[in-house]
Amino acid sequence: MATAPQGSTADGGNSVSVQGITKRFPGVVANHDVDITIRGGTVHALIGENGAGKSTLMKILYGVQKPDEGTITVAGQQVSFSSPTDAIKVGIGMVFQHFMLADNLTVLENVVLGAEKLHGIGDKARAEIVRISDAYGFDLDPDDLVERLGVGQRQRVEILKVLFRGAKIIILDEPTAVLVPQEVDALFANLRELRASGHTILFISHKLDEVLAIADDITVMRRGTTVGEADPKTATKLELAELMVGSELPSPETEESTVTDVVLLELSDVSLLDDRGRHLLRDIDLTIHKGEVLGIAGVEGNGQAELVETIMAMRKGTGTVRLAGNDIAKANTRERRELGIGFVPEDRHRHGLLLDAPLWENRVLGHQTREPNITGPLINRRDARKDTQRIIDAYDVRTPSMDTHARALSGGNQQKLIVGREMSGDPVLLIAAHPTRGVDVGAQAAIWDHIKRARREGLAVLLISADLDELIGLSDRIEVILRGRLVGEFDPRTVTPQDLGSAMTGGQDAETKDETTSTSNGEGAAS
Secondary structure, X not given: OOOOOOOOOOOOOOOEEEXXXXXXXXXXXXXXXXXXXXXXXXXXXXXXXXXXXXXXXXXXXXXXXOOOEEEEEEOOEEEOOOOHHHHHHOOEEEEOOOOOOOOOOEHHHHHHOOOHHHHOOOHHHHHHHHHHHHHHOOOOOOOOEHHHOOHHHHHHHHHHHHHHOOOOEEEEEOOOOOOOHHHHHHHHHHHHHHHHOOOEEEEEOOOHHHHHHHOOEEEEEEOOEEEEEEOOOOOOHHHHHHHHHOOOOOOOOOOOOOOOOOEEEEEEEEEEEOOOOOEEEEEEEEEEEOOOEEEEEOOOOOOXXXXXXXXXXXXXXEEEEEEOOEEOOOOOHHHHHHOOEEEEXXXXXXXXXXOOOEHHHHXXXXXXXXXXXXXXXXXXXXXXXXXXXXXXXXXXXXXXXXXXXXXXXXXXXXHHHHHHHHHOOOOOEEEEEOOOOOOOHHHHHXXXXXXXXXXXXXXXXXXXXXXXXHHHHHOOEEEEEEOOEEEEEEOOOOOOHHHHHHHHOOOOOXXXXXXXXXXXXXXXXXX
């Protein structure tokens, strides 16, 4: 357990205090009378279930939104922010859970955008980016297009942007969601170095064991307000979970095996090239049976997203794809969906939701050719709305109404809506990419239970997750993907997260599938 450095005080140079913060939206009070004091030179963890108001508070601290009431004090001086620029001027930087990057720009262009006066836009800026990247092991090329980067690499670009701007108070929203255990250890080592040099870290996470490992102080939020503090030296995960949601920690562990002999999905010799002729996927062979959860483990950027998008026909690969014995290689995305493939996307904002549309329209999204959403050629608004309410109730989507825009929901409630929508079409195959990323322990339990129940009823599941405990707990088999190839298979009953983490970074002891793993895929190389 990390301890606070000597001399850290509430009135230190990088301290932050919020008092009486209140923020209202139409139909919702996001924050009410929030009080938090963050000591300078510490790692302060903020925890709470989805919808507890954490994200709204962070946006207020970063100047994205203005509070209706309350005060913010930084280094003993009361401040008022009209934009993130004002927050940056007093040394506050934020890494959002959902990235704020322009896909069509390079790493360098994204990093310097809005900060051109610091180091220019040429060689000096490039040198500073390389220096930061090397210092923190980000392994980023300033000239790479962001659209070619995996989720993990995108997160590192966001952290690099904050450090490039010289932030001394850094807000990290779910920073370990895409990291393997070894990478979490490395990140925590870097956070401890930042803390030792006087940086203040506000650490938002749903992973309570990580909170206990890194935090000096813990504040708990529930339903928009602060409800208590905890000492990481004495608190337990159970106590923190009860403070957050009033219940015990859920477990992803499945019951007895439900795997059948019936093959639901079969991929043979599936490969995928990028527009420069480089392999993103190479010679993928896999099968998933009815009643089976196949987990895919890999460092972000090693082909998981491309595998999912190839199965969904979002990308055009080569090889054979069979669903329930039928060749679907020529079927487009809509046709594959109509054949019974449910899809929980990796990035819910880019591929899962229309953020500025109401929830009932988002329920129809991707299911607009099937009942109860249509009658003949027309959308059946009444039945679609009725089924949206059923999903809201069954999946505990916390929202004022089905007419609320998806953007107004917390990340966890957005995810529950997506999972409910995809499970509602009675799919035969569910492709779930990071289904519980960024959701609290209560929402995790609900999503896990729905997957377990559907598995018992014969659903085949392809599960992609950066949460290795989730992979081990839910999967019947685990495959490791490295540089676009499936390179090893593990038994969840005997494997540990550390074993998987080692295999994912190339130091595996698994039953190797191909002793000559390709290293030609520069796009997805493990760092």
